[in-house]
Amino acid sequence: AQTVTQSQPEMSVQEAETVTLSCTYDTSESDYYLFWYKQPPSRQMILVIRQEAYKQQNATENRFSVNFQKAAKSFSLKISDSQLGDAAMYFCAYRTNGGAQKLVFGQGTRLTINP
Amino acid sequence: ETGVTQSPTHLIKTRGQQVTLRCSSQSGHNTVSWYQQALGQGPQFIFQYYREEENGRGNFPPRFSGLQFPNYSSELNVNALELDDSALYLCASSLFGFEQYFGPGTRLTVT
Numbered sequence: 397a398q399t400v401t402q403s404q405p406e407m408s409v410q411e412a413e414t415v416t417l418s419c420t421y422d423t424s425e426s427d428y429y430l431f432w433y434k435q436p437p438s439r440q441m442i443l444v445i446r447q448e449a450y451k452q453q454n455a456t457e458n459r460f461s462v463n464f465q466k467a468a469k470s471f472s473l474k475i476s477d478s479q480l481g482d483a484a485m486y487f488c489a490y491r492t493n494g495g496a497q498k499l500v501f502g503q504g505t506r507l508t509i510n511p
Numbered sequence: 512e513t514g515v516t517q518s519p520t521h522l523i524k525t526r527g528q529q530v531t532l533r534c535s536s537q538s539g540h541n542t543v544s545w546y547q548q549a550l551g552q553g554p555q556f557i558f559q560y561y562r563e564e565e566n567g568r569g570n571f572p573p574r575f576s577g578l579q580f581p582n583y584s585s586e587l588n589v590n591a592l593e594l595d596d597s598a599l600y601l602c603a604s605s606l607f608g609f610e611q612y613f614g615p616g617t618r619l620t621v622t
Binding site: 400429431433438439440441442443446487489491495496497498499500501502503504 | 542544546552553554555556558559566567568569599601603605607608609610611612613614615616618
């Protein structure tokens with residue numbers, strides 16, 4: 397079974413600085429997808445960025461980018477120019493390919509932005 | 512484009528009761544997945560519906576059941592509620608399970 401581990405329960409960063417959130421996963425599949433979701437206090441899970449395992453190029457969405465290391469099974473999220481609105485729980489998720497396309501989530505990292 | 516909606520927002524039930532939670536999927540999506548998120552945890556997959564049939568199930572007992580309707584909306588039913596069922600229940604819609612977009616969730620409290 398696939399597992400996702402986020403080793404940083406909490407992180408903090410100064411506004412306008414850069415922060416990196418870590419995620420590792422375990423799988424025997426060769427083709428899969430990885431996601432980062434953001435969950436603000438409003439509770440709604442918001443898709444931040446996705447990465448296809450077959451793509452070597454790291455995904456980028458505006459201030460958000462990932463460092464995908466397939467051999468190391470590592471998938472970190474970098475947030476540049478941090479803004480107060482970035483404060484939230486961040487979840488790393490792995491999407492299985494067989495059967496149901498279910499998401500397997502990590503435990504989350506709480507990100508605080510200091511003004 | 513209408514996003515994923517869920518109802519109700521909150522509800523409180525007594526142990527042993529039954530509850531039904533509802534989800535309307537985003538337009539153009541045909542697959543609905545349900546997740547349970549306990550306080551301070553990541554969401555856990557309950558099951559997924561595609562073409563009105565269960566398409567996969569997580570490690571949840573049979574008292575968790577669901578439906579998907581022809582318009583792709585969905586219900587989650589939980590019978591014989593237990594205190595540990597207290598959680599945020601999230602619905603996610605997608606096209607064939609690909610990118611899953613979540614609703615705001617229903618907060619269930621069992622007393």
